[in-house]
Amino acid sequence: MVNDNIQIKNNKIKLPKIGWIKLKYHRPHKGKILNVTISKTNTGKYYVSLCCETPNIEKLQRLNTTLGIDVGIKSFCVTSNGEIIDNPKFLQKYYKKLLKAQRRLSSKTKGSKNFYKARIKLAKVHERITNCRLDFLHKLSSRLISENQVICLENLKVKNMLKNSTLSKLISDVSWSKFRQLLEYKAKWYGRIVSIIDTYYPSSQFCSNCGFKNEEVKNLNIRAWECPNCKTKHHRDINSAINIKRVGLVQSDFKPVEIVGYEVFESGSSYF
Template identity: 45%
Template sequence: MVVVQNLLSSAFKFRDGQVYLAKSTQALPIRWSRTLPDGCRPSTLSVKLAPSGRWSVSLLVDVEIEALPKTDNQVGIDLGVTSLLTLSTGEKIANPKGFKAKYRQLRRAQKSLSRKQKGSNNRHKARLKVAKVHQEITDARKDNLHKLTTRLVRENQTIAVEDLAVKNMIKNRKLALAISDASWGELVRQLDYKCDWYGRTLIKIDRWFPSSKRCGNCGHIVDKMPLNIREWDCPNCGMHHDRDINAAKNILAAGLAVSVCGATVRPEQSKSVKAGAKSPSGTEAET
Protein backbone atom coordinates (compact mmCIF):
# COMPACT_ATOMS: atom_id res chain seq x y z
CA MET A 1 0.00 0.00 0.00
CA VAL A 2 1.35 3.42 -1.02
CA VAL A 3 0.93 6.18 1.56
CA VAL A 4 0.45 9.62 -0.04
CA GLN A 5 0.20 12.97 1.71
CA ASN A 6 -0.56 16.11 -0.30
CA LEU A 7 0.66 19.38 1.20
CA LEU A 8 -0.41 22.85 0.11
CA SER A 9 1.99 25.80 -0.04
CA SER A 10 1.20 26.72 3.57
CA ALA A 11 2.59 23.38 4.81
CA PHE A 12 6.06 23.65 3.23
CA LYS A 13 8.64 26.18 2.05
CA PHE A 14 10.80 26.12 -1.05
CA ARG A 15 13.90 28.23 -0.49
CA ASP A 16 17.28 28.22 -2.28
CA GLY A 17 16.43 25.04 -4.13
CA GLN A 18 15.57 23.14 -0.94
CA VAL A 19 12.29 21.96 0.58
CA TYR A 20 11.39 22.62 4.22
CA LEU A 21 8.31 21.00 5.74
CA ALA A 22 6.25 22.93 8.28
CA LYS A 23 7.77 23.05 11.78
CA SER A 24 11.04 21.65 10.45
CA THR A 25 14.32 23.57 10.52
CA GLN A 26 16.17 20.98 8.44
CA ALA A 27 15.78 20.78 4.67
CA LEU A 28 14.67 17.45 3.25
CA PRO A 29 17.71 15.47 1.98
CA ILE A 30 16.32 15.13 -1.54
CA ARG A 31 18.20 13.53 -4.41
CA TRP A 32 16.70 15.48 -7.31
CA SER A 33 15.75 13.63 -10.49
CA ARG A 34 15.54 16.94 -12.38
CA THR A 35 15.82 20.65 -11.69
CA LEU A 36 12.78 22.89 -11.54
CA PRO A 37 12.28 25.36 -14.42
CA ASP A 38 13.67 28.83 -13.79
CA GLY A 39 11.26 31.21 -12.09
CA CYS A 40 8.82 28.48 -11.05
CA ARG A 41 7.72 27.95 -7.49
CA PRO A 42 5.86 24.78 -6.44
CA SER A 43 2.27 25.20 -5.34
CA THR A 44 1.68 21.67 -4.05
CA LEU A 45 3.96 19.01 -2.62
CA SER A 46 3.16 15.28 -2.44
CA VAL A 47 5.09 12.98 -0.13
CA LYS A 48 4.81 9.25 -0.85
CA LEU A 49 5.93 6.20 1.07
CA ALA A 50 6.18 3.07 -1.10
CA PRO A 51 5.84 -0.48 0.31
CA SER A 52 9.59 -0.89 -0.25
CA GLY A 53 10.23 1.84 2.35
CA ARG A 54 11.34 4.43 -0.20
CA TRP A 55 10.16 8.01 0.24
CA SER A 56 9.56 10.22 -2.78
CA VAL A 57 8.56 13.86 -3.17
CA SER A 58 6.63 15.33 -6.10
CA LEU A 59 6.39 19.08 -6.69
CA LEU A 60 3.60 20.64 -8.73
CA VAL A 61 4.57 23.74 -10.74
CA ASP A 62 2.72 25.80 -13.33
CA VAL A 63 4.84 26.00 -16.48
CA GLU A 64 4.17 26.49 -20.18
CA ILE A 65 5.54 23.60 -22.25
CA GLU A 66 6.83 24.60 -25.68
CA ALA A 67 5.69 22.53 -28.65
CA LEU A 68 8.37 20.66 -30.58
CA PRO A 69 9.27 21.76 -34.13
CA LYS A 70 6.94 20.19 -36.69
CA THR A 71 8.15 17.26 -38.72
CA ASP A 72 6.80 15.26 -41.65
CA ASN A 73 7.46 11.91 -40.01
CA GLN A 74 4.49 9.61 -39.35
CA VAL A 75 4.49 6.20 -37.72
CA GLY A 76 2.10 3.35 -37.03
CA ILE A 77 2.68 1.18 -33.97
CA ASP A 78 1.73 -2.46 -33.50
CA LEU A 79 1.95 -3.55 -29.86
CA GLY A 80 3.20 -7.03 -29.09
CA VAL A 81 4.81 -9.35 -26.54
CA THR A 82 7.95 -10.72 -28.23
CA SER A 83 8.60 -7.31 -29.77
CA LEU A 84 7.17 -4.64 -27.52
CA LEU A 85 6.68 -2.33 -30.50
CA THR A 86 6.79 -2.87 -34.23
CA LEU A 87 6.94 0.37 -36.22
CA SER A 88 5.60 0.93 -39.72
CA THR A 89 9.18 1.83 -40.69
CA GLY A 90 10.11 -1.84 -40.22
CA GLU A 91 11.88 -1.35 -36.90
CA LYS A 92 11.15 -3.82 -34.11
CA ILE A 93 11.81 -2.81 -30.51
CA ALA A 94 12.47 -5.73 -28.19
CA ASN A 95 10.45 -6.29 -25.04
CA PRO A 96 12.82 -6.07 -22.03
CA LYS A 97 10.49 -8.35 -19.99
CA GLY A 98 11.39 -6.79 -16.66
CA PHE A 99 9.37 -9.25 -14.59
CA LYS A 100 10.99 -12.28 -16.19
CA ALA A 101 14.45 -10.82 -15.55
CA LYS A 102 13.72 -10.55 -11.82
CA TYR A 103 11.54 -13.66 -11.49
CA ARG A 104 14.11 -15.89 -9.77
CA GLN A 105 15.13 -13.17 -7.32
CA LEU A 106 11.48 -12.44 -6.55
CA ARG A 107 10.69 -16.13 -6.11
CA ARG A 108 13.50 -16.59 -3.59
CA ALA A 109 12.40 -13.50 -1.65
CA GLN A 110 8.77 -14.67 -1.55
CA LYS A 111 9.74 -18.17 -0.39
CA SER A 112 11.83 -16.65 2.37
CA LEU A 113 8.88 -14.47 3.39
CA SER A 114 6.53 -17.44 3.55
CA ARG A 115 8.78 -19.16 6.12
CA LYS A 116 8.81 -16.26 8.56
CA GLN A 117 6.49 -16.14 11.55
CA LYS A 118 3.67 -13.63 11.18
CA GLY A 119 4.18 -10.51 13.25
CA SER A 120 7.91 -11.09 13.70
CA ASN A 121 10.64 -8.59 12.91
CA ASN A 122 12.23 -11.06 10.47
CA ARG A 123 8.98 -11.25 8.53
CA HIS A 124 8.95 -7.46 8.28
CA LYS A 125 12.50 -7.53 6.88
CA ALA A 126 11.57 -10.27 4.42
CA ARG A 127 8.51 -8.28 3.30
CA LEU A 128 10.71 -5.28 2.55
CA LYS A 129 12.98 -7.47 0.39
CA VAL A 130 9.99 -8.63 -1.66
CA ALA A 131 8.73 -5.07 -2.00
CA LYS A 132 12.16 -3.85 -3.13
CA VAL A 133 12.27 -6.43 -5.95
CA HIS A 134 8.80 -5.31 -7.10
CA GLN A 135 10.03 -1.70 -6.93
CA GLU A 136 13.03 -2.53 -9.12
CA ILE A 137 10.76 -4.16 -11.69
CA THR A 138 8.44 -1.15 -11.72
CA ASP A 139 11.27 1.37 -11.96
CA ALA A 140 12.97 -0.47 -14.85
CA ARG A 141 9.68 -0.77 -16.74
CA LYS A 142 8.75 2.91 -16.32
CA ASP A 143 12.25 4.07 -17.25
CA ASN A 144 12.15 2.04 -20.48
CA LEU A 145 8.65 3.25 -21.38
CA HIS A 146 9.48 6.92 -20.73
CA LYS A 147 12.60 6.78 -22.90
CA LEU A 148 10.73 4.95 -25.66
CA THR A 149 7.66 7.20 -25.73
CA THR A 150 9.76 10.38 -25.56
CA ARG A 151 11.77 9.20 -28.55
CA LEU A 152 8.63 8.40 -30.57
CA VAL A 153 7.06 11.78 -29.79
CA ARG A 154 10.23 13.68 -30.64
CA GLU A 155 10.73 11.90 -33.97
CA ASN A 156 7.14 11.81 -35.31
CA GLN A 157 4.40 14.35 -35.92
CA THR A 158 1.61 11.76 -36.18
CA ILE A 159 1.45 8.49 -34.22
CA ALA A 160 -1.21 5.84 -34.81
CA VAL A 161 -1.87 3.01 -32.34
CA GLU A 162 -4.57 0.44 -31.66
CA ASP A 163 -7.10 1.17 -28.94
CA LEU A 164 -6.60 -2.11 -27.08
CA ALA A 165 -8.91 -3.36 -24.34
CA VAL A 166 -6.07 -4.37 -22.03
CA LYS A 167 -8.32 -5.07 -19.02
CA ASN A 168 -10.24 -7.61 -21.05
CA MET A 169 -7.15 -9.14 -22.64
CA ILE A 170 -5.50 -9.96 -19.30
CA LYS A 171 -8.47 -12.18 -18.45
CA ASN A 172 -6.72 -14.75 -20.64
CA ARG A 173 -4.63 -16.54 -18.00
CA LYS A 174 -2.11 -17.77 -20.57
CA LEU A 175 -1.26 -14.25 -21.73
CA ALA A 176 -2.07 -12.20 -18.62
CA LEU A 177 1.48 -12.14 -17.23
CA ALA A 178 3.12 -11.28 -20.57
CA ILE A 179 0.59 -8.52 -21.32
CA SER A 180 0.86 -7.02 -17.84
CA ASP A 181 4.65 -7.06 -18.03
CA ALA A 182 4.56 -5.30 -21.42
CA SER A 183 2.39 -2.55 -19.86
CA TRP A 184 0.64 -1.51 -23.08
CA GLY A 185 -1.87 0.66 -21.23
CA GLU A 186 0.86 2.74 -19.59
CA LEU A 187 2.71 3.07 -22.90
CA VAL A 188 -0.36 4.46 -24.68
CA ARG A 189 -1.14 6.72 -21.70
CA GLN A 190 2.33 8.25 -21.89
CA LEU A 191 2.04 8.75 -25.65
CA ASP A 192 -1.32 10.43 -25.09
CA TYR A 193 -0.19 13.15 -22.68
CA LYS A 194 3.22 13.68 -24.28
CA CYS A 195 1.62 14.24 -27.68
CA ASP A 196 -0.70 16.77 -26.02
CA TRP A 197 2.28 18.50 -24.38
CA TYR A 198 4.48 18.76 -27.45
CA GLY A 199 1.96 19.46 -30.22
CA ARG A 200 1.88 15.99 -31.75
CA THR A 201 -1.14 14.00 -32.97
CA LEU A 202 -2.01 10.62 -31.49
CA ILE A 203 -4.71 8.62 -33.29
CA LYS A 204 -6.24 5.52 -31.74
CA ILE A 205 -7.53 2.96 -34.22
CA ASP A 206 -10.62 0.93 -33.45
CA ARG A 207 -9.71 -2.34 -31.71
CA TRP A 208 -11.78 -4.32 -34.24
CA PHE A 209 -9.78 -3.08 -37.23
CA PRO A 210 -8.19 -6.21 -38.85
CA SER A 211 -4.65 -4.83 -38.97
CA SER A 212 -2.94 -8.25 -38.93
CA LYS A 213 -5.32 -10.02 -41.33
CA ARG A 214 -5.37 -7.29 -43.96
CA CYS A 215 -2.91 -7.26 -46.85
CA GLY A 216 -1.17 -3.90 -46.93
CA ASN A 217 -0.66 -4.20 -50.69
CA CYS A 218 -4.10 -5.07 -52.10
CA GLY A 219 -6.39 -4.78 -49.07
CA HIS A 220 -7.49 -8.42 -49.07
CA ILE A 221 -8.57 -9.69 -45.63
CA VAL A 222 -7.91 -13.34 -44.79
CA ASP A 223 -10.45 -15.28 -42.73
CA LYS A 224 -8.12 -16.41 -39.93
CA MET A 225 -4.70 -15.40 -38.64
CA PRO A 226 -3.61 -17.54 -35.65
CA LEU A 227 -0.99 -16.02 -33.33
CA ASN A 228 1.59 -18.68 -34.27
CA ILE A 229 1.72 -17.40 -37.87
CA ARG A 230 4.36 -14.65 -37.95
CA GLU A 231 4.79 -14.45 -41.74
CA TRP A 232 2.26 -15.05 -44.49
CA ASP A 233 1.60 -14.68 -48.23
CA CYS A 234 -1.48 -12.89 -49.48
CA PRO A 235 -3.70 -15.38 -51.36
CA ASN A 236 -4.95 -12.56 -53.60
CA CYS A 237 -1.78 -10.77 -54.76
CA GLY A 238 0.96 -13.10 -53.49
CA MET A 239 2.71 -10.40 -51.43
CA HIS A 240 4.84 -11.80 -48.59
CA HIS A 241 4.23 -10.12 -45.22
CA ASP A 242 5.85 -10.00 -41.84
CA ARG A 243 2.78 -10.11 -39.59
CA ASP A 244 3.78 -7.30 -37.22
CA ILE A 245 5.27 -4.93 -39.81
CA ASN A 246 2.23 -5.36 -42.05
CA ALA A 247 -0.06 -4.62 -39.08
CA ALA A 248 1.90 -1.48 -38.20
CA LYS A 249 1.64 -0.22 -41.80
CA ASN A 250 -2.10 -0.88 -41.84
CA ILE A 251 -2.52 0.94 -38.52
CA LEU A 252 -0.70 3.98 -39.93
CA ALA A 253 -2.80 3.96 -43.12
CA ALA A 254 -6.02 3.68 -41.10
CA GLY A 255 -4.89 6.44 -38.75
CA LEU A 256 -4.13 8.80 -41.63
CA ALA A 257 -7.54 8.06 -43.17
CA VAL A 258 -9.24 8.94 -39.89
CA SER A 259 -7.12 12.08 -39.52
CA VAL A 260 -7.72 13.37 -43.05
CA CYS A 261 -11.38 12.60 -43.70
CA GLY A 262 -12.64 12.24 -40.14
CA ALA A 263 -14.48 9.06 -41.07
CA THR A 264 -14.22 5.63 -39.56
CA VAL A 265 -12.10 2.99 -41.23
CA ARG A 266 -14.85 0.36 -41.12
CA PRO A 267 -18.18 2.25 -41.40
CA GLU A 268 -20.27 -0.81 -40.52
CA GLN A 269 -18.46 -1.47 -37.21
CA SER A 270 -15.56 0.84 -36.58
CA LYS A 271 -15.59 3.75 -34.18
CA SER A 272 -11.99 4.89 -34.57
CA VAL A 273 -11.32 8.04 -32.62
CA LYS A 274 -8.54 10.49 -32.05
CA ALA A 275 -6.78 10.37 -28.70
CA GLY A 276 -8.76 11.91 -25.92
CA ALA A 277 -12.18 10.82 -27.14
CA LYS A 278 -14.01 8.03 -25.36
CA SER A 279 -13.83 4.63 -27.05
CA PRO A 280 -16.44 1.84 -27.00
CA SER A 281 -16.05 -1.07 -24.62
CA GLY A 282 -15.20 -4.49 -25.95
CA THR A 283 -12.47 -7.04 -26.29
CA GLU A 284 -9.53 -7.25 -28.63
CA ALA A 285 -10.12 -9.50 -31.63
CA GLU A 286 -6.45 -9.93 -32.57
CA THR A 287 -2.92 -9.05 -31.52
Protein backbone atom coordinates (compact mmCIF):
# COMPACT_ATOMS: atom_id res chain seq x y z
CA MET A 1 0.00 0.00 0.00
CA VAL A 2 1.00 3.59 -0.42
CA ASN A 3 2.82 5.03 2.52
CA ASP A 4 5.77 7.24 3.25
CA ASN A 5 8.16 4.28 3.21
CA ILE A 6 8.68 4.73 -0.51
CA GLN A 7 9.35 8.18 -1.91
CA ILE A 8 11.25 9.67 -4.82
CA LYS A 9 12.80 13.14 -4.61
CA ASN A 10 15.69 14.85 -6.38
CA ASN A 11 17.05 11.67 -7.98
CA LYS A 12 16.94 9.82 -4.69
CA ILE A 13 14.64 7.08 -3.58
CA LYS A 14 13.60 6.29 -0.03
CA LEU A 15 13.27 2.58 0.56
CA PRO A 16 11.87 0.83 3.63
CA LYS A 17 14.56 -0.04 6.22
CA ILE A 18 17.30 1.33 3.94
CA GLY A 19 16.47 5.03 3.75
CA TRP A 20 17.47 7.45 1.01
CA ILE A 21 19.76 6.23 -1.77
CA LYS A 22 20.88 7.71 -5.09
CA LEU A 23 18.82 6.81 -8.10
CA LYS A 24 19.19 7.13 -11.86
CA TYR A 25 15.61 7.89 -12.72
CA HIS A 26 14.87 6.65 -16.26
CA ARG A 27 11.45 8.21 -16.68
CA PRO A 28 8.93 9.68 -14.27
CA HIS A 29 6.46 7.16 -12.90
CA LYS A 30 2.73 7.77 -13.03
CA GLY A 31 0.25 7.06 -10.28
CA LYS A 32 0.69 5.84 -6.73
CA ILE A 33 3.64 3.58 -5.93
CA LEU A 34 2.29 0.27 -4.62
CA ASN A 35 5.55 -1.57 -4.09
CA VAL A 36 9.14 -1.79 -5.27
CA THR A 37 11.27 -4.69 -6.43
CA ILE A 38 15.04 -4.50 -6.22
CA SER A 39 17.12 -6.70 -8.46
CA LYS A 40 20.83 -7.11 -9.08
CA THR A 41 22.19 -7.96 -12.51
CA ASN A 42 25.10 -10.31 -13.20
CA THR A 43 27.23 -7.26 -13.89
CA GLY A 44 26.61 -5.87 -10.41
CA LYS A 45 24.05 -3.18 -11.20
CA TYR A 46 21.03 -2.65 -9.01
CA TYR A 47 17.61 -1.93 -10.46
CA VAL A 48 14.51 -0.67 -8.74
CA SER A 49 11.20 -1.49 -10.41
CA LEU A 50 8.18 0.47 -9.28
CA CYS A 51 4.76 -1.08 -9.34
CA CYS A 52 2.28 1.78 -9.70
CA GLU A 53 -1.45 2.16 -9.75
CA THR A 54 -2.34 4.09 -12.90
CA PRO A 55 -5.63 5.33 -14.21
CA ASN A 56 -7.09 3.40 -17.15
CA ILE A 57 -5.18 3.81 -20.39
CA GLU A 58 -7.15 5.52 -23.10
CA LYS A 59 -8.02 3.21 -25.97
CA LEU A 60 -6.86 4.25 -29.43
CA GLN A 61 -9.39 5.15 -32.10
CA ARG A 62 -10.50 2.04 -33.96
CA LEU A 63 -9.03 1.44 -37.38
CA ASN A 64 -9.79 -0.86 -40.29
CA THR A 65 -6.16 -1.66 -41.03
CA THR A 66 -5.07 -5.24 -40.44
CA LEU A 67 -1.67 -6.87 -40.68
CA GLY A 68 -0.14 -10.32 -41.03
CA ILE A 69 3.41 -10.90 -39.80
CA ASP A 70 5.71 -13.73 -40.74
CA VAL A 71 8.98 -14.57 -39.05
CA GLY A 72 11.60 -13.71 -41.62
CA ILE A 73 14.29 -16.18 -42.48
CA LYS A 74 16.83 -13.50 -43.22
CA SER A 75 15.16 -10.64 -41.36
CA PHE A 76 13.36 -10.24 -38.04
CA CYS A 77 9.94 -10.27 -39.65
CA VAL A 78 8.05 -9.47 -42.82
CA THR A 79 4.57 -7.96 -43.02
CA SER A 80 1.66 -8.51 -45.36
CA ASN A 81 2.15 -4.90 -46.51
CA GLY A 82 5.49 -5.92 -47.94
CA GLU A 83 7.59 -4.31 -45.22
CA ILE A 84 10.78 -6.19 -44.41
CA ILE A 85 11.95 -5.48 -40.88
CA ASP A 86 15.57 -6.37 -40.33
CA ASN A 87 17.24 -7.26 -37.10
CA PRO A 88 19.01 -4.11 -35.96
CA LYS A 89 22.59 -4.01 -37.18
CA PHE A 90 24.00 -3.34 -33.71
CA LEU A 91 22.32 -6.49 -32.46
CA GLN A 92 24.20 -8.55 -35.00
CA LYS A 93 27.41 -6.84 -33.94
CA TYR A 94 26.77 -7.67 -30.29
CA TYR A 95 26.02 -11.28 -31.12
CA LYS A 96 29.45 -11.59 -32.68
CA LYS A 97 30.92 -10.04 -29.52
CA LEU A 98 28.94 -12.53 -27.48
CA LEU A 99 30.39 -15.50 -29.30
CA LYS A 100 33.87 -14.05 -28.83
CA ALA A 101 33.33 -13.48 -25.09
CA GLN A 102 32.01 -17.03 -24.72
CA ARG A 103 35.08 -18.44 -26.42
CA ARG A 104 37.37 -16.33 -24.24
CA LEU A 105 35.69 -17.54 -21.07
CA SER A 106 35.98 -21.19 -22.04
CA SER A 107 39.72 -20.80 -22.61
CA LYS A 108 40.36 -19.60 -19.03
CA THR A 109 41.14 -21.85 -16.07
CA LYS A 110 38.08 -22.19 -13.88
CA GLY A 111 38.41 -20.23 -10.66
CA SER A 112 41.31 -18.08 -11.87
CA LYS A 113 41.29 -14.29 -11.77
CA ASN A 114 41.07 -14.08 -15.53
CA PHE A 115 38.18 -16.49 -15.49
CA TYR A 116 36.14 -14.12 -13.29
CA LYS A 117 37.13 -11.14 -15.43
CA ALA A 118 36.00 -12.95 -18.58
CA ARG A 119 32.78 -13.94 -16.88
CA ILE A 120 31.89 -10.36 -16.04
CA LYS A 121 32.75 -9.30 -19.58
CA LEU A 122 30.40 -11.95 -20.95
CA ALA A 123 27.64 -10.87 -18.58
CA LYS A 124 28.06 -7.28 -19.77
CA VAL A 125 27.62 -8.28 -23.41
CA HIS A 126 24.52 -10.28 -22.44
CA GLU A 127 23.12 -7.28 -20.61
CA ARG A 128 23.70 -4.96 -23.55
CA ILE A 129 22.04 -7.39 -25.95
CA THR A 130 19.00 -7.78 -23.68
CA ASN A 131 18.59 -4.01 -23.37
CA CYS A 132 19.02 -3.30 -27.08
CA ARG A 133 16.70 -6.10 -28.11
CA LEU A 134 14.02 -4.97 -25.71
CA ASP A 135 14.28 -1.40 -26.96
CA PHE A 136 13.93 -2.57 -30.57
CA LEU A 137 10.94 -4.80 -29.74
CA HIS A 138 9.19 -2.05 -27.75
CA LYS A 139 9.50 0.48 -30.55
CA LEU A 140 8.39 -1.96 -33.23
CA SER A 141 5.43 -3.34 -31.27
CA SER A 142 4.22 0.16 -30.34
CA ARG A 143 4.33 1.29 -33.95
CA LEU A 144 2.52 -1.78 -35.31
CA ILE A 145 -0.15 -1.54 -32.61
CA SER A 146 -0.73 2.14 -33.35
CA GLU A 147 -1.04 1.49 -37.09
CA ASN A 148 -3.26 -1.62 -37.09
CA GLN A 149 -6.54 -2.76 -35.55
CA VAL A 150 -5.67 -6.45 -35.96
CA ILE A 151 -2.27 -8.12 -36.04
CA CYS A 152 -2.08 -11.78 -37.08
CA LEU A 153 0.84 -14.03 -36.15
CA GLU A 154 1.72 -17.67 -36.33
CA ASN A 155 2.42 -19.72 -33.26
CA LEU A 156 6.17 -19.96 -33.43
CA LYS A 157 6.43 -23.43 -31.89
CA VAL A 158 5.50 -24.74 -35.31
CA LYS A 159 8.05 -22.56 -37.04
CA ASN A 160 10.76 -23.65 -34.64
CA MET A 161 10.69 -27.06 -36.20
CA LEU A 162 12.36 -25.56 -39.22
CA LYS A 163 16.07 -25.89 -38.73
CA ASN A 164 17.95 -22.78 -39.64
CA SER A 165 21.00 -21.68 -37.75
CA THR A 166 21.84 -18.35 -39.36
CA LEU A 167 22.68 -15.52 -37.02
CA SER A 168 19.54 -13.57 -37.81
CA LYS A 169 17.39 -16.63 -37.16
CA LEU A 170 19.12 -17.04 -33.83
CA ILE A 171 18.26 -13.47 -32.92
CA SER A 172 14.68 -13.78 -34.14
CA ASP A 173 14.06 -16.94 -32.16
CA VAL A 174 15.01 -15.37 -28.86
CA SER A 175 13.09 -12.20 -29.59
CA TRP A 176 9.93 -13.62 -31.05
CA SER A 177 8.16 -14.79 -27.91
CA LYS A 178 8.94 -11.47 -26.23
CA PHE A 179 7.63 -9.61 -29.28
CA ARG A 180 4.38 -11.56 -29.18
CA GLN A 181 4.03 -10.85 -25.47
CA LEU A 182 4.53 -7.09 -26.01
CA LEU A 183 2.02 -7.03 -28.87
CA GLU A 184 -0.53 -8.90 -26.79
CA TYR A 185 -0.42 -6.66 -23.76
CA LYS A 186 -0.29 -3.44 -25.79
CA ALA A 187 -3.27 -4.68 -27.81
CA LYS A 188 -5.16 -5.15 -24.56
CA TRP A 189 -4.24 -1.65 -23.37
CA TYR A 190 -5.18 0.13 -26.58
CA GLY A 191 -8.18 -1.90 -27.74
CA ARG A 192 -6.48 -3.78 -30.56
CA ILE A 193 -6.65 -7.47 -31.50
CA VAL A 194 -3.76 -9.92 -31.76
CA SER A 195 -4.85 -13.08 -33.55
CA ILE A 196 -2.57 -16.10 -33.20
CA ILE A 197 -2.92 -18.97 -35.64
CA ASP A 198 -2.60 -21.93 -33.38
CA THR A 199 -3.02 -24.86 -35.64
CA TYR A 200 -0.40 -25.98 -38.12
CA TYR A 201 -0.90 -24.07 -41.33
CA PRO A 202 1.66 -24.13 -44.16
CA SER A 203 1.48 -20.36 -44.76
CA SER A 204 4.43 -20.25 -47.12
CA GLN A 205 3.13 -22.89 -49.54
CA PHE A 206 -0.17 -21.35 -50.61
CA CYS A 207 -0.41 -18.75 -53.35
CA SER A 208 -1.98 -15.72 -51.64
CA ASN A 209 -3.61 -14.75 -54.93
CA CYS A 210 -5.38 -17.94 -56.06
CA GLY A 211 -4.91 -20.42 -53.21
CA PHE A 212 -2.86 -22.94 -55.21
CA LYS A 213 -0.65 -25.10 -52.97
CA ASN A 214 2.93 -25.29 -54.12
CA GLU A 215 4.77 -27.86 -52.02
CA GLU A 216 8.08 -27.00 -53.63
CA VAL A 217 8.18 -23.89 -51.46
CA LYS A 218 8.83 -26.14 -48.44
CA ASN A 219 12.45 -25.77 -49.43
CA LEU A 220 13.77 -22.85 -47.36
CA ASN A 221 16.24 -21.89 -50.07
CA ILE A 222 13.40 -20.76 -52.29
CA ARG A 223 13.16 -17.03 -51.60
CA ALA A 224 10.90 -16.10 -54.51
CA TRP A 225 8.58 -18.13 -56.71
CA GLU A 226 5.98 -17.88 -59.41
CA CYS A 227 2.59 -19.51 -58.93
CA PRO A 228 2.25 -22.30 -61.53
CA ASN A 229 -1.50 -21.66 -61.60
CA CYS A 230 -2.02 -17.87 -61.76
CA LYS A 231 1.57 -16.83 -62.57
CA THR A 232 1.74 -14.33 -59.69
CA LYS A 233 5.32 -13.69 -58.61
CA HIS A 234 5.84 -14.05 -54.86
CA HIS A 235 8.39 -13.00 -52.28
CA ARG A 236 8.42 -16.03 -50.01
CA ASP A 237 7.86 -14.26 -46.67
CA ILE A 238 5.52 -11.52 -47.89
CA ASN A 239 3.25 -14.13 -49.49
CA SER A 240 3.35 -16.07 -46.25
CA ALA A 241 2.46 -12.95 -44.20
CA ILE A 242 -0.55 -12.30 -46.47
CA ASN A 243 -1.79 -15.86 -45.87
CA ILE A 244 -1.25 -15.49 -42.12
CA LYS A 245 -3.34 -12.33 -42.19
CA ARG A 246 -6.18 -14.03 -44.06
CA VAL A 247 -6.36 -17.00 -41.68
CA GLY A 248 -5.82 -14.82 -38.62
CA LEU A 249 -8.68 -12.51 -39.58
CA VAL A 250 -11.07 -15.44 -40.01
CA GLN A 251 -10.11 -16.68 -36.54
CA SER A 252 -10.53 -13.28 -34.90
CA ASP A 253 -13.85 -11.58 -34.26
CA PHE A 254 -12.78 -8.47 -36.15
CA LYS A 255 -15.42 -6.62 -38.12
CA PRO A 256 -14.45 -3.46 -39.98
CA VAL A 257 -16.15 -0.24 -38.98
CA GLU A 258 -17.40 2.34 -41.42
CA ILE A 259 -15.46 5.52 -40.84
CA VAL A 260 -17.24 8.73 -41.82
CA GLY A 261 -15.43 11.94 -41.00
CA TYR A 262 -14.40 11.73 -37.38
CA GLU A 263 -17.30 9.58 -36.31
CA VAL A 264 -17.20 5.83 -36.22
CA PHE A 265 -20.24 3.72 -37.02
CA GLU A 266 -20.61 0.00 -36.63
CA SER A 267 -21.20 -1.91 -39.84
CA GLY A 268 -22.52 -4.94 -37.94
CA SER A 269 -24.96 -4.66 -35.09
CA SER A 270 -23.64 -7.59 -33.10
CA TYR A 271 -20.09 -6.44 -32.62
CA PHE A 272 -20.39 -5.41 -28.99
